[in-house]
Amino acid sequence: MNAVAELPIAETGEPRAAHAGIDGLGRWGRRLEAACKGSAIAGSLVFVALVAMSIVSISGRKLASTPVPGDVEMLQLCAAFASASFFGWCHLNQGDVKVDFFTEWLGERQVHALDSLGSLLVAAFGALIAWRTAAGAASLHAAGETTMILGAPVWLGQALMVPGFALLALAGLYRAAWHLRHALRSAP
Amino acid sequence: MTGIAAGLVLFALLMGLLVLRVPIGIAMFAIGAGGYVWLTGGELAPLLNSLKNLAYARLSNYDLIVIPLFLLMGQFATHGGLSRALFRFVNAFMGHWRGGVAMASVGACAGFGAICGSSLATAATMGQVALPELKRAGYAGSLATGTLAAGGTLGIMIPPSVPLVIYAILTQESIGKLFMAAVLPGVIAMVGYMLVIRIVVACKPSMGPAGPRAPWSERLRALGAVLPVLAVFLVVIVGIYGGWANPTEAAAIGAAACGVLAVVNGGMRWEGLIATALGTAQASAMIFLVLIGADQLNTALAVSQMPAELAAWVKGSGLPPLLVMTAILVTYILLGCVMDSLAMILLTIPVFYPVVMGLEFWDLTPTDKSIWFGILALMVVEIGLVHPPVGMNVYVINRLAKTVPLVETFKGVMPFLLSDFVRIVALVFFPALSLVLVRTFHT
Numbered sequence: 001m002n003a004v005a006e007l008p009i010a011e012t013g014e015p016r017a018a019h020a021g022i023d024g025l026g027r028w029g030r031r032l033e034a035a036c037k038g039s040a041i042a043g044s045l046v047f048v049a050l051v052a053m054s055i056v057s058i059s060g061r062k063l064a065s066t067p068v069p070g071d072v073e074m075l076q077l078c079a080a081f082a083s084a085s086f087f088g089w090c091h092l093n094q095g096d097v098k099v100d101f102f103t104e105w106l107g108e109r110q111v112h113a114l115d116s117l118g119s120l121l122v123a124a125f126g127a128l129i130a131w132r133t134a135a136g137a138a139s140l141h142a143a144g145e146t147t148m149i150l151g152a153p154v155w156l157g158q159a160l161m162v163p164g165f166a167l168l169a170l171a172g173l174y175r176a177a178w179h180l181r182h183a184l185r186s187a188p
Numbered sequence: 189m190t191g192i193a194a195g196l197v198l199f200a201l202l203m204g205l206l207v208l209r210v211p212i213g214i215a216m217f218a219i220g221a222g223g224y225v226w227l228t229g230g231e232l233a234p235l236l237n238s239l240k241n242l243a244y245a246r247l248s249n250y251d252l253i254v255i256p257l258f259l260l261m262g263q264f265a266t267h268g269g270l271s272r273a274l275f276r277f278v279n280a281f282m283g284h285w286r287g288g289v290a291m292a293s294v295g296a297c298a299g300f301g302a303i304c305g306s307s308l309a310t311a312a313t314m315g316q317v318a319l320p321e322l323k324r325a326g327y328a329g330s331l332a333t334g335t336l337a338a339g340g341t342l343g344i345m346i347p348p349s350v351p352l353v354i355y356a357i358l359t360q361e362s363i364g365k366l367f368m369a370a371v372l373p374g375v376i377a378m379v380g381y382m383l384v385i386r387i388v389v390a391c392k393p394s395m396g397p398a399g400p401r402a403p404w405s406e407r408l409r410a411l412g413a414v415l416p417v418l419a420v421f422l423v424v425i426v427g428i429y430g431g432w433a434n435p436t437e438a439a440a441i442g443a444a445a446c447g448v449l450a451v452v453n454g455g456m457r458w459e460g461l462i463a464t465a466l467g468t469a470q471a472s473a474m475i476f477l478v479l480i481g482a483d484q485l486n487t488a489l490a491v492s493q494m495p496a497e498l499a500a501w502v503k504g505s506g507l508p509p510l511l512v513m514t515a516i517l518v519t520y521i522l523l524g525c526v527m528d529s530l531a532m533i534l535l536t537i538p539v540f541y542p543v544v545m546g547l548e549f550w551d552l553t554p555t556d557k558s559i560w561f562g563i564l565a566l567m568v569v570e571i572g573l574v575h576p577p578v579g580m581n582v583y584v585i586n587r588l589a590k591t592v593p594l595v596e597t598f599k600g601v602m603p604f605l606l607s608d609f610v611r612i613v614a615l616v617f618f619p620a621l622s623l624v625l626v627r628t629f630h631t
Contacts, residue, residue, distance in 0.1 A: 040469035041462065047256055048447075054440035058433060072250060075436070080248035083256060083476055089466065090473030096211035097474055101526040101577060103209055114209045121214050129243050129480075136240030158244045165243070 022093055025178075029092075032174050036088035036167055043085030043164075046078055070150035077147070077157035084164030091122055092171040108186045116179035123172025130165035133158055192501070195494025195539075198223045202485070212531045213477035220484030227491045238487070246480050250436060251357050256472040257439035258348050261446045262304035263464040263471075265417075268450020271313045273413035274299040275321070280402040280410045287389035287396035289325045290335045291382045293318040297339030298378040299414065301346035302421040303446060305353075306471065307529075307573050311340025311581040315588045328395035329592035331388060334600025337581040338381055338608075341570045344529070346374035347425060348439070350475065351533050351569065355562045358537045361555075363435040364428040368629060369559045369622040371425070373567065373615060380607040388603055416453070420445045429629060475530060482534035489538060499542035509547040513616060516540050517568050524572020528580070532569050540565075549619070556623055563622040564615055571608045574601050 025033055053068060054075065061067035068074070090096070098118070103111055140155035147154060198219055205215035225235050246252070265271070278295035282288040297314045304310055315336045322332035344351055347367035356363040389396040402410075424442040427433040433441065450456040456464075489495060502512055523532050544561050545554060552560060573581045576598055586597045615621050 037466065040473075041465045044260070044465035044468050047260055047468070050253075051257065051260070051440045051443045051447075054437055055444050058437050058441065075253060076248040076250055079253045079256070080244050083247040083472060084243065086469040086473035087477065090470045090477070091211075093470060095470045095474050097213070097478060097528050097531055098209050098211050099206045099526050100209060102207045111209070117208070118210045118214070121210055121218060125214050125217055129239065132236060132239035133243050136244065139240065157248070161243055161247070 029174060029178070032088075032167075032170060033092060036092045036171060039085040039164065039167055040089035043082040046082035046085075050075055050078055050082075070147065070152075073147040073150055073152065077152060077154075080157055081160035081164065084161035085167075087126070087164055088167030088171045091119070091168055091175060094175075096122070109183050112179045112183035112186060116176045116183060119172045119175035119179055121172075123169045123176060126165045126167075126169030126172055130162050130169060133165060134162045137162070191493035191497040194223075194227060194492040195489055195498070198485070198488060198492070198494075206526075211477065212528070213479070213481035216478070216481030216485040216535070220481065220486070220488045223488035224484070224491060227488060242483065243480060246483055247476065249357070251353070251363065252479070254348075254353055254363070254435045254439040255350055255475055256468060257436065257443050258305045258350060258353070259471045259475075260464070260468045261348075261439065261443040262306055262309050263467045264443065264446035264450040264456075265300065265303045266309055266313045266467070267460040267464050268446065268454030268456045270303070270417055270446070270449060270454060271296065271300055271317045273410070273453070274417060275314065275317045277410040277414045279321070279399075280407040283325075283399040284401035286393060286398045287331075287385045289318075289322055289399055290327060290331055290385045290389075290396055293322065293335050294339045294342070294378055294381045294385070297336070298342045298346055298374070299417060301342040301344070301374070303348075303417055303424075303442065304343055305348040305350040307340050307343040307570065308580055308584055309471075310343025311336055311584050312588070314339060315585045319585075319589055325399050326397050328392075328600075329589065330596040330600030331385070331395045332600075333582075333585045333589050333592050333597040334602075334604055335381070335385060337574050337579070337585045337597065337601050338384075338604035340581045340585070341573050342374060342378055342381075344570055345370065345377050345566065347371060348442070349566065351529055351566055352562060353435070354475075354479070354530060354533050355537060355565065358534070359541055359558055359562070361558050361562060364431075365555075365559055365626050366562050367425055368429050369563050369626050370566065372625050373563055373611065373622055376611055376614075376621065377567075377608075380611055381604055384603045384607050413453070416445070416449050420449070478531055478534055482531075485535075486538045495539050495542050498539060499546045502543050503546040509549055510616075512543065512547060513549070516544070517564070517612065517616075520565065520568040521571065521575075524569060524575065525577060527572070527578075529569040529572055532572070533565065537565070552619060556619065559626060560615075560619040560622050564612070567608070567612050567615060571605060571612075574608075575605055 022033055053071060057068035057071040103114065137155045137159040140158060145154045146152060202215055202219045205218065206212065221235055225232060228234050275292060275296040278299070279289060279292035282292045282295065285291065293314060296318065297310055300310050300314055318336060319332060347370045349370060352366045352370060353363055355361065356366050385396065420442050423445070424438045427438040427441065428435050450460070520532065545557060549557055573579060582597050582601060586592065586594050
């Protein structure tokens with residue numbers, strides 16, 4: 001028998017329990033996690049829906065020369081807020097890209113202290129962008145700008161991004177406190 | 189203060205924040221925003237005004253939407269068991285050679301790279317499938333882990349490739365041409381890795397014993413299982429390049445096809461779908477955060493005029509172009525010691541690209557030069573994934589292998605790194621390696 005024919009399921013990259021959650025979160029952390037996860041999954045589903053719309057539009061255009069009207073605008077409008085909905089989950093799940101080469105020799109305590117500072121900056125960034133994006137949406141609303149083909153209000157697309165960045169700000173605050181607590185608890 | 193000096197100050201401050209473990213995107217944003225205020229005369233109002241539209245402009249960019257779509261496609265492929273079918277297929281043909289199971293792993297990595305644009309995902313997914321097989325076939329630990337860490341880099345070298353999409357957006361180059369240009373160097377990389385395995389087992393046959401020969405009936409069955417993967421790759425690449433679909437549409441088709449394959453062939457269920465959704469979210473957010481930060485940083489750099497001044501200075505200095513190119517490539521290798529490949533591309537291309545475009549290389553036209561440099565940059569940033577001290581792929585594979593010490597894995601990677609260097613030098617001297625397919629299939 002060929003060795004490849006039989007692969008033990010446990011070792012073949014089956015997805016690990018996706019609902020398992022992040023370790024070491026408190027009560028508020030769990031609630032925030034649920035919100036971030038829900039937001040991220042909803043965002044991914046928006047992308048799946050956009051994929052379906054694109055397929056319909058492409059086949060419509062190639063086969064019957066009738067694409068979905070305004071498909072490009074729709075894609076841009078929805079992709080923007082769907083992408084924004086991903087940020088909170090990524091930071092809460094500690095998925096940021098950072099350089100850890102220079103701090104490898106530091107103790108756990110110092111690393112937690114630095115990460116607390118980093119998360120605080122993430123929170124500031126999330127809050128700033130949420131505020132400015134909301135202000136941008138408000139001025140677009142006042143100007144009454146709409147998309148070319150569908151006439152969809154542009155401000156709505158921008159306003160829908162605000163919750164995503166607000167979640168990023170909350171995730172940043174939570175992680176800043178979390179790292180600070182770990183910095184104080186761990187041995188110097 | 190000259191633009192170059194201002195730019196250097198910004199870079200130095202950025203490095204300071206990075207050393208302090210600030211997430212790369214946030215650090216770039218902070219320096220970019222601060223630098224913008226500093227260089228525009230200390231007023232906050234212009235910055236606050238420009239931020240109103242920053243996030244929406246970035247995230248609604250039509251070309252950029254291919255990134256989450258390619259990531260979704262790769263996640264479906266990862267969680268849908270396509271990796272197993274690929275490995276079985278290549279192994280049915282090569283497994284009976286000496287070192288054949290390791291070569292099959294490389295081949296399967298290349299196949300997976302054709303539907304996945306990320307190296308870490310390729311290394312992790314193929315590692316989970318191939319490491320147990322390599323162990324069972326009696327392969328040396330260092331050869332097994334080295335093969336997969338290096339093979340994982342085929343994930344970004346063979347299109348679709350997320351770093352190439354970013355390069356295309358930064359330089360306003362055609363995604364289709366860059367993907368086409370990456371195909372041949374990607375195949376050369378695969379063959380190079382297979383040759384390395386051949387040489388290693390020729391020197392030490394006990395490291396990679398030959399396995400049993402698979403009968404043709406099994407080979408054909410294995411082929412049937414990978415045909416859909418091949419079809420997806422062809423639709424995406426030919427679709428984009430032939431102008432039949434734009435990259436965003438092609439990525440949507442690829443994601444849909446991989447999704448259907450994952451559910452129908454791979455038996456993906458609810459749990460796999462959630463994992464796919466969260467994986468896509470995490471990987472996209474990771475990239476987009478760095479993109480938004482880089483956007484702000486590049487705005488500040490543009491205000492400082494540093495890229496233009498530097499390009500003019502290098503051009504006027506009379507330095508030999510090849511020396512400049514060597515310096516750029518060495519910079520990438522050094523940066524690769526501490527930084528991730530996407531961040532490197534985003535950070536350096538706005539500065540290096542004008543420099544390269546201002547110099548003469550082998551009488552290339554500007555378009556050819558920009559495509560060639562894109563592939564070259566991709567190749568050098570990719571080796572940062574396997575060389576010490578960061579070598580993310582090495583860590584991922586090492587965690588999966590459990591019984592192989594990290595030092596062994598780094599030792600195992602060395603011969604593959606050598607083949608990387610040979611390929612990069614070859615590409616510097618023979619730009620045609622990347623350009624020949626673009627020219628042949630010119631539409």
